[in-house]
Amino acid sequence: MASPPLTCSPEQLAPLFGPNITNAVGAAQFICERFSTVSDRFTDAGYAIDSTYLLFSAYLVFSMQLGFAMLCAGSVRAKNTMNIMLTNVLDAAAGGLFYYLFGFAFAFGGPSNGFIGRHFFGLNEIPSQSFDYSNFLYQWAFAIAAAGITSGSIAERTQFGAYMIYSSFLTGFVYPVVSHWFWSSDGWASASNTSDLLFGSGVIDFAGSGVVHMVGGIAGFYGALIEGPRIGRFDHAGRAVTLRGHSASLVVLGTFLLWFGWYGFNPGSFNRIFVGYTSGNYYGQWSAVGRTAVTTTLAGCTAALTTLFGKRLLSGHWNVTDVCNGLLGGFAAITSGCSVVDPWAAIICGFVAALVLIGCNKLAEILKYDDPLEAAQLHGGCGAWGIIFTALFATKRYVSEVYPDRPDGSYGLFMGGGGRLLAAHLIQILSIVAWVSATMGPLFLLLRWMNLLRISEEDELAGMDLTRHGGFAYAYDDEDSSKHGNIQLRKISNSGA
DSSP: OOOOOOOOOHHHHGGGGOTTOTTHHHHHHHHHHHHHHHHHHHHHHHHHHHHHHHHHHHHHHHHHHHHHHHHHHHHSOGGGHHHHHHHHHHHHHHHHHHIIIIIHHHHHOOSOOSSOOOSOGGGTTOSOSSOOHHHHHHHHHHHHHHHHHHHHHTTTSBOHHHHHHHHHHIIIIIHHHHHHHHHSTTOTTBTTOTTSOGGGTOBOOSSOIIIIIIHHHHHHHHHHHHHOOOTTSBOTTSOBOOOOOSOHHHHHHHHHHHHHHHHHHSGGGGOOOOOBSSTTOSOBHHHHHHHHHHHHHHHHHHHHHHHHHHHHHHHSSOOHHHHHHHHHHHHHHHTTTTTTSOHHHHHHHHHHHHHHHHHHHHHHHHTTOOOTTOHIIIIIIHHHHHHHHHHHHOOHHHHHHHSTTSOSOOOOGGGTOOSHHHHHHHHHHHHHHHHHHHHHHHHHHHHHHTTOSBOOHHHHHHOHHHHHSSSOSSOOSSSOTTEETTEEOOOOOGGGO
């Protein structure tokens, strides 16, 4: 717990001077004024340290957009590189405006009801005692990460207008409502809602295995399912055909950038670092931040190695792309419980996450489901496992430190905490699936009905870079690239935007 504010009262201090002081009250008042000035400066320093920490974490999370862009670019074929890069820029730009206007208010605009926030539209009333501008920036970076996940699922076959519509809707409404449920102090299932905890426990989704990864993954699942697989992904007999991305180098670069950004994603979710659990001790929230970085690292590393050897046994190859996806699956899974589990438990989390990802990919092939970046399987499947993992392995000590206002409630089932936390987390999984299904599913169906979702077969075969974005992302020669064979650049009609 943080130490209470330091106070000084002249009435209490004056008697301590003894009878030989001529103006004890005046001296005491002078000392207390100086003491109050020093105390205020320490308070100011605390706010500055915490705000700087959160801003730096926001910058790290925002750098993940570059990681998403590189990962997506390397995972698609060269003829669609410019398109997927543009959608990643769009996620950040459109998401910034819509999260500013509506999203942050829907997520954290309290006091409100348990379903949706009602204040802070357009950052009105900010800064306040509860939120500063740094909080908005940090949460915006999370919102656009969810949209970036979805863009990978529907890559190489989606009209640009559809990207704009779904990205704005996801960051401005769908995602903020879910984050209100589980992160706002008013949310109906939030561990911070101490007045009405779900099952007396609430949901511990610290950095968003459910709030961010499941939301983005399930939204991507519906987009890819409603669009259908890319041309050539399955042959006439229904067998899966690998459509390899054009650059393993970009995939690896994107993976390392995402890994780097995850150190803002998970440790940064504390929002504050200048918090002492016991006054004058070497152990405080700064130690919990370090532990969170360690659990994040161990889960990702374990998942990467498990995927490496697992895919080697299944396919006979050492595949760098599979290893990168396995690594990210471990990160997505540990995101929920990264602050409340021991490092050894993070190894279990990463190991199982890799198996979940391999299993989900196998199931996707059987069902003829096509996701170019395995985003739904990775973020949806591994995110769901991460929520269950937290309910099994969260420790009592860490939970009480990270959620100090929460009464002595339940913690991990395997750690002796009973099953209430697990029940709350199962409700979280079901509620996220239901909410995203009820919002994003109809949206993609509506876009398909209006012929705004999928591009034409001709454009898909030629590649969207050439037919819709002015040319290829890579210049192979100095010749005029406006004409390639029988495919020419043309102005896109309103019906084919």
